[in-house]
Amino acid sequence: MSKEEFPSEENLDKNKEVPKKAEKKKEKPTSDAEKKDDSKKLAEEIALLKQKNKELEDKYLRSEAEIQNMQNRYSKERSQLIKYESQSLAKDVLPAMDNLERALGVEADDDASKQLKKGVQMTLDSLVKAMKDHGIVEIEAENVEFDPTLHQAVQTVAAENDDQKDHVVQVLQKGYQYKDRTLRPAMVVVAQ
Structure with missing residues (x-):
């Protein structure tokens, strides 16, 4: 066998075409169906x-x-x-005001008692003014229609006429309001 019959590796490589590796490419949709699907x-x-x-x-x-x-x-x-920050203070002051009003109800015979009564009245007046200045007012109760949000019925009496029915005829203890809240309802006697 001659050298020509058997090709050398060099000749083999030159004469033979080696197929190129397939390059991976992203396949682009080519058909209308693939485009619609995407x-x-x-x-x-x-x-x-x-x-x-x-x-x-x-x-x-x-x-x-x-x-x-x-x-x-x-x-x-x-x-x-x-x-309503001063509401609790006002509730605590109300009994003191009640006591001052009771003290004013006592008869004063001599000059010293009259002077003391005058001092108590001045104290009560200044306390009432201070309360009003801070929005605390007395609830009107005498001869007005009974309102359970403002009045507490302690007793009922027979009405003398139809106009007096369901009206307050006597106030036993004053009631007070602080702005739009009832601090203490007035204790009243109601005509039925």
Whole structure:
């Protein structure tokens, strides 16, 4: 065998064409069906993302509204606390006012007693003025129609006429209001 019959490796490589490796390429949709399928998938994905976006916006708006409601509630509670901060003090002062009024009901015979009574009256007047200045007022009860939110019926008596029916005929203890709240209802006798 001659050298020519058996080709050398060098000659073999030169003479023989080696097929090139197939390059991997992304296949682009070539048919209309594939293009429609891809656009349909993208449309579905867009719709899903829009729905999620809408849900997140809704949650955000609800959270914002809840925060605003909490701030409003806090502000209202704070203003109520400020508005009624002296209510407990006023309730504690009312028995002292009652005692001063009872002291004024005692007869004064001599000059010293009259002077003492005058001092008690001045003290009561200044206390009543201070209470009014801070929004605490006496509840009108004498000869007015009975109101269970302002009056506490302690006793009932027969009405002398129809006009007097369900009206207060006697006040046993004064009642007081602080702004729009009843501090203490007036204890009254009501005609039936």
